[in-house]
Amino acid sequence: MGLTAPGERRTVSYAPESQEGWVATRLDFLVNWGRANSLWPMPFGTACCAIEFMATAASDFDLARFGMERMSYSPRQADVLICAGRVPFKLAPIIRRIWQQMPQPKWCISMGACASTGGMFDNYAVVQGIDTIIPVDVYVPGCPPRPEGLIYGIRMLQEKVKNERASDKGIRDEMEPDPSSQLYIPPPVIDELGEPFGNSVNQTRSGL
Amino acid sequence: MSRFEILRTGASASGAQPATQRNVQHRGGEANPSAKALQEKFSSGVKRVEVIWGETIVYVDPASAHDIIRWLHDDQSQRYDFLSDVTAVEYRDADVPIEVVWQLRSLPYRRFVRIKAQLPKGTLEIDSVWDIYKSADWLERECYDMFGIRFRGHPDLRRILMWESYKEGFPLRKDFPLRGRFSRSEQLRQALAQNPEARYSMEELTIADAFAELPQEMRERLSKGERTGE
Numbered sequence: 001m002g003l004t005a006p007g008e009r010r011t012v013s014y015a016p017e018s019q020e021g022w023v024a025t026r027l028d029f030l031v032n033w034g035r036a037n038s039l040w041p042m043p044f045g046t047a048c049c050a051i052e053f054m055a056t057a058a059s060d061f062d063l064a065r066f067g068m069e070r071m072s073y074s075p076r077q078a079d080v081l082i083c084a085g086r087v088p089f090k091l092a093p094i095i096r097r098i099w100q101q102m103p104q105p106k107w108c109i110s111m112g113a114c115a116s117t118g119g120m121f122d123n124y125a126v127v128q129g130i131d132t133i134i135p136v137d138v139y140v141p142g143c144p145p146r147p148e149g150l151i152y153g154i155r156m157l158q159e160k161v162k163n164e165r166a167s168d169k170g171i172r173d174e175m176e177p178d179p180s181s182q183l184y185i186p187p188p189v190i191d192e193l194g195e196p197f198g199n200s201v202n203q204t205r206s207g208l
Numbered sequence: 209m210s211r212f213e214i215l216r217t218g219a220s221a222s223g224a225q226p227a228t229q230r231n232v233q234h235r236g237g238e239a240n241p242s243a244k245a246l247q248e249k250f251s252s253g254v255k256r257v258e259v260i261w262g263e264t265i266v267y268v269d270p271a272s273a274h275d276i277i278r279w280l281h282d283d284q285s286q287r288y289d290f291l292s293d294v295t296a297v298e299y300r301d302a303d304v305p306i307e308v309v310w311q312l313r314s315l316p317y318r319r320f321v322r323i324k325a326q327l328p329k330g331t332l333e334i335d336s337v338w339d340i341y342k343s344a345d346w347l348e349r350e351c352y353d354m355f356g357i358r359f360r361g362h363p364d365l366r367r368i369l370m371w372e373s374y375k376e377g378f379p380l381r382k383d384f385p386l387r388g389r390f391s392r393s394e395q396l397r398q399a400l401a402q403n404p405e406a407r408y409s410m411e412e413l414t415i416a417d418a419f420a421e422l423p424q425e426m427r428e429r430l431s432k433g434e435r436t437g438e
Binding site: 089090092093094096122123124125127128132133177181182183187188190191193194 | 369370371376379384385386387388391392393394395396397398399400401402403404
């Protein structure tokens with residue numbers, strides 16, 4: 001036991017200008033990663049699906065995990081329109097206006113049977129699927145869907161956002177309805193889809 | 209027997225059977241005292257009185273319905289001061305007339321009475337009770353919207369649930385098809401062609417027209433330019 005000479009000290013010199021880290025990635029991967037994880041929803045809740053949507057946003061299911069905790073009650077700051085509930089014909093111009101007020105990039109989730117197909121309301125007052133008014137990206141089935149179902153739909157939308165390519169020029173095209181009739185899909189198609197059970201077997205007709 | 213004893217045992221104070229769903233007759237039974245008073249006062253206007261499930265229904269002549277409701281509202285022995293509902297009934301048989309129904313409630317005397325007036329199809333017009341009950345405003349608008357019954361004397365008789373340019377008719381009529389008269393694409397085209405902002409403005413929601421009807425203290429506050437909290 002005794003005093004020992006201190007060991008040889010190693011000195012590290014740090015020069016920040018020579019140490020900068022950098023990452024190489026595709027630009028659209030980075031942009032899509034950012035977009036998919038910060039989707040701001042515009043809740044368009046008209047019926048019982050909106051209650052399930054509230055449960056999804058509340059702490060048990062916690063939509064904030066997916067970057068969606070910021071409900072955007074102004075369409076001008078929203079990324080994804082979540083239509084939760086049945087849409088009567090009287091609301092059709094209003095949801096169309098909200099969709100047109102949302103800036104690109106934008107997506108739409110049709111939550112529940114009524115929003116997707118009219119559901120059990122095959123009557124004079126209810127739109128038979130909101131995809132006859134606006135293009136829809138993800139349909140969530142259920143009456144109403146459980147929060148897990150909506151979260152699954154949101155994950156599907158995130159996958160879709162992550163798979164977008166900047167080279168694909170068509171994805172940001174704005175819907176342009178026919179100026180005379182304000183419809184954006186041909187009237188015979190709407191008639192066919194309005195038949196009983198017509199809508200539920202044609203889930204991808206908006207072509208997106 | 210004390211009040212608490214009644215609550216605890218569920219026994220009735222007088223010993224009489226309580227009027228529950230179990231011992232109310234389907235048809236017949238004691239009518240509301242207002243029915244007898246109506247038959248004495250308006251012998252020609254009152255057609256018949258029925259009691260179904262304990263509820264008094266008075267069938268009246270459409271021409272005198274307004275006077276009868278006015279009397280029920282004003283008379284001190286009746287005081288029907290609350291209009292629960294105005295609605296209509298259409299039956300499946302085409303030759304059975306449409307009934308307009310007023311559901312009245314007397315808060316001081318704790319009575320209900322249901323007034324029905326039968327309107328033959330073709331002339332669906334009857335006097336409005338808006339001058340008696342202001343709450344009849346939207347109820348009669350809904351009745352007009354769904355059944356097409358025109359209420360004479362209503363200040364603003366237009367559609368309330370369907371949009372105002374709705375052209376397919378009156379949805380709760382028996383001859384109305386469930387999915388509407390037009391094709392789905394035509395319905396959607398007409399729905400998208402409506403311009404809601406052209407009909408409902410912020411000016412419509414202001415109180416300028418009704419300013420004189422506001423309470424005195426509210427008029428004073430508003431006349432000084434105080435904000436109302438919107």
